[in-house]
Amino acid sequence: MGSSAPDQVTTGDHPVRAPTNTFTPPPFTIRSIPHLSDYLTPTGNHTSGGDQTVVTLPSLRNPIDSNPFYRPSSTFYISPYEVILSSILFDTNNPNPSSNSDVTHDVRVASPIAYHRAGPRRIINFDPNKVRAAIVTCGGLCPGSNTVIRELVVGLNELYGVKEIYGIPMGYRGFYTADPIRLDPRTVHDWHKKGGTMLTTTRGGFDLQKIVDAIVKHGYNQLYVIGGDGTMRGALDIYKELKRRKLNICITGVPKTVDNDIGIIDRSFGFDTAVEVAQQAINAAHTEAESAVNGIGLVKLMGRSTGHIAHHATLSSRDVDCCLIPELTFYLYGKGGLFEFIDQRLKQKGHVVIVVAEGAGQDIIAHSGKQEKDPSGNPLFADIGTYLKKELKNWWDQTHPGDQFTVKYIDPTYMIRAVAANASDNLYCTLLAHSAIHGVMAGYTGFVSGPVNRNYGYIPLEDIAVTRNVVDTRNHTWAWVRSITTQPDFVK
Numbered sequence: 411m412g413s414s415a416p417d418q419v420t421t422g423d424h425p426v427r428a429p430t431n432t433f434t435p436p437p438f439t440i441r442s443i444p445h446l447s448d449y450l451t452p453t454g455n456h457t458s459g460g461d462q463t464v465v466t467l468p469s470l471r472n473p474i475d476s477n478p479f480y481r482p483s484s485t486f487y488i489s490p491y492e493v494i495l496s497s498i499l500f501d502t503n504n505p506n507p508s509s510n511s512d513v514t515h516d517v518r519v520a521s522p523i524a525y526h527r528a529g530p531r532r533i534i535n536f537d538p539n540k541v542r543a544a545i546v547t548c549g550g551l552c553p554g555s556n557t558v559i560r561e562l563v564v565g566l567n568e569l570y571g572v573k574e575i576y577g578i579p580m581g582y583r584g585f586y587t588a589d590p591i592r593l594d595p596r597t598v599h600d601w602h603k604k605g606g607t608m609l610t611t612t613r614g615g616f617d618l619q620k621i622v623d624a625i626v627k628h629g630y631n632q633l634y635v636i637g638g639d640g641t642m643r644g645a646l647d648i649y650k651e652l653k654r655r656k657l658n659i660c661i662t663g664v665p666k667t668v669d670n671d672i673g674i675i676d677r678s679f680g681f682d683t684a685v686e687v688a689q690q691a692i693n694a695a696h697t698e699a700e701s702a703v704n705g706i707g708l709v710k711l712m713g714r715s716t717g718h719i720a721h722h723a724t725l726s727s728r729d730v731d732c733c734l735i736p737e738l739t740f741y742l743y744g745k746g747g748l749f750e751f752i753d754q755r756l757k758q759k760g761h762v763v764i765v766v767a768e769g770a771g772q773d774i775i776a777h778s779g780k781q782e783k784d785p786s787g788n789p790l791f792a793d794i795g796t797y798l799k800k801e802l803k804n805w806w807d808q809t810h811p812g813d814q815f816t817v818k819y820i821d822p823t824y825m826i827r828a829v830a831a832n833a834s835d836n837l838y839c840t841l842l843a844h845s846a847i848h849g850v851m852a853g854y855t856g857f858v859s860g861p862v863n864r865n866y867g868y869i870p871l872e873d874i875a876v877t878r879n880v881v882d883t884r885n886h887t888w889a890w891v892r893s894i895t896t897q898p899d900f901v902k
């Protein structure tokens with residue numbers, strides 16, 4: 411059988427050798443981080459709500475200067491001029507990629523955003539002896555939350571000498587319903603080895619005025635909020651209210667989401683750990699399917715509106731025949747559908763492993779009534795796993811009556827997030843916590859810390875609250891999934 415020759419390239423568009431030339435990157439826009447001095451005068455008198463109050467923002471040398479463990483070098487402190495680019499890919503042949511409609515989804519952008527670099531500042535705006543820090547965890551569990559809490563407590567104490575640190579139980583509602591827990595390095599010393607959150611967490615209960623009133627009542631002046639997309643939207647509201655009331659209180663977010671659905675940052679902490687634990691479920695499904703006659707191993711993984719865990723678990727495993735995520739529309743019956751693919755795969759190798767994200771395929775499940783929501787307003791989805799299991803059996807009975815067939819459905823749900831962080835997530839949590847502390851001690855507020863192109867930056871809460879990180883099914887990593895699984899693209 412003769413092989414056909416590849417198409418001849420006749421244009422000069424794709425030179426064989428990489429061209430070298432000079433290239434001027436497009437201009438980038440620097441995102442400023444809110445600072446207390448935006449609405450408080452550093453040294454003077456200040457009017458607040460009709461009352462004459464004196465607000466002083468002290469300018470102090472960073473106490474790390476005199477910390478015997480650090481010996482800061484000339485490059486130790488981060489200057490306000492150091493920034494990180496959000497996009498580090500450029501098409502040197504097309505400086506204005508957004509003008510090309512074929513690449514509108516491309517990460518190469520005409521005008522990248524730049525974020526300020528995270529890290530210690532030479533001058534700080536808090537007297538460590540007057541800091542009362544509060545730490546709260548909100549939303550679902552995520553491996554590493556306890557590490558972030560631990561490192562916030564230890565970092566505040568050991569880097570800056572802060573002594574008054576409190577944990578807020580029960581998430582946002584805990585500000586106005588629960589007694590704070592005093593935290594010190596001894597209390598938290600082994601928390602990085604524990605899953606969950608030692609502070610406890612809840613969904614819902616976000617009452618802005620009650621929360622801010624409680625913050626004022628307790629005299630907190632630094633707020634560290636660990637949570638996901640919902641929590642960050644709440645933190646933005648708190649920041650705006652603190653600013654409206656002209657309060658000398660900083661708030662920062664530490665982005666936590668096992669689903670990895672927060673945008674701008676490279677990935678969220680706990681995600682790596684969750685993908686690692688998901689391998690155990692996929693391995694079990696593979697073993698069960700392989701040992702059966704016409705065996706199907708079906709694994710449902712977390713991922714409410716994004717399929718990152720399923721996507722990465724599939725790429726890591728290599729045993730998966732089909733990966734279904736919320737970003738991918740699919741159908742079961744007919745040509746090019748899931749069941750046709752499964753039929754072919756069973757004939758080829760006798761078993762099939764399917765990984766499905768919990769938010770996938772909601773459109774194919776018949777719904778009755780209105781969408782249920784959790785106390786935070788997140789949609790509560792129908793169980794795609796049990797639905798697929800039932801439909802698979804119906805389909806098989808109709809198309810292969812009497813033939814052996816087994817579906818083993820594994821739903822590890824909370825097992826992938828209710829674990830302690832792995833080594834790389836633990837390290838990541840430490841850097842996040844320290845970045846947050848350095849920013850707040852320098853008077854920055856309304857920001858989150860996170861890795862942007864592998865450098866830690868400060869990103870305004872305003873930006874984080876509106877971005878979402880979804881799986882791009884048009885890019886190379888999804889193409890890689892398809893090449894591993896050879897699953898259909900479900901285009902009718």
Ligand SMILES: Nc1ncnc2c1ncn2[C@@H]1O[C@H](COP(=O)(O)OP(=O)(O)O)[C@@H](O)[C@H]1O
Pocket residue numbers: 548549550581582583612613614615616637638639640641642643644645647666667785786787788
């Ligand atoms: N749009 C919003 N504005 C203010 N608070 C919110 C918003 N969305 C969620 N929250 C609050 O943030 C907290 C956590 O939200 P949730 O969506 O459950 O988890 P996560 O932050 O992990 O995504 C809850 O207390 C919820 O009430």
Ligand SMILES: O=P(O)(O)OC[C@H]1O[C@](O)(COP(=O)(O)O)[C@@H](O)[C@@H]1O
Pocket residue numbers: 548549550551638639666667668669712713714768784827
């Ligand atoms: O049953 P719970 O605790 O509400 O959590 C379930 C949800 O939590 C998640 O892990 C996401 O949680 P967050 O948005 O809080 O990070 C989803 O994948 C899942 O749907």
Ligand SMILES: [Mg+2]
Pocket residue numbers: 549638639640667
């Ligand atoms: Mg969320």
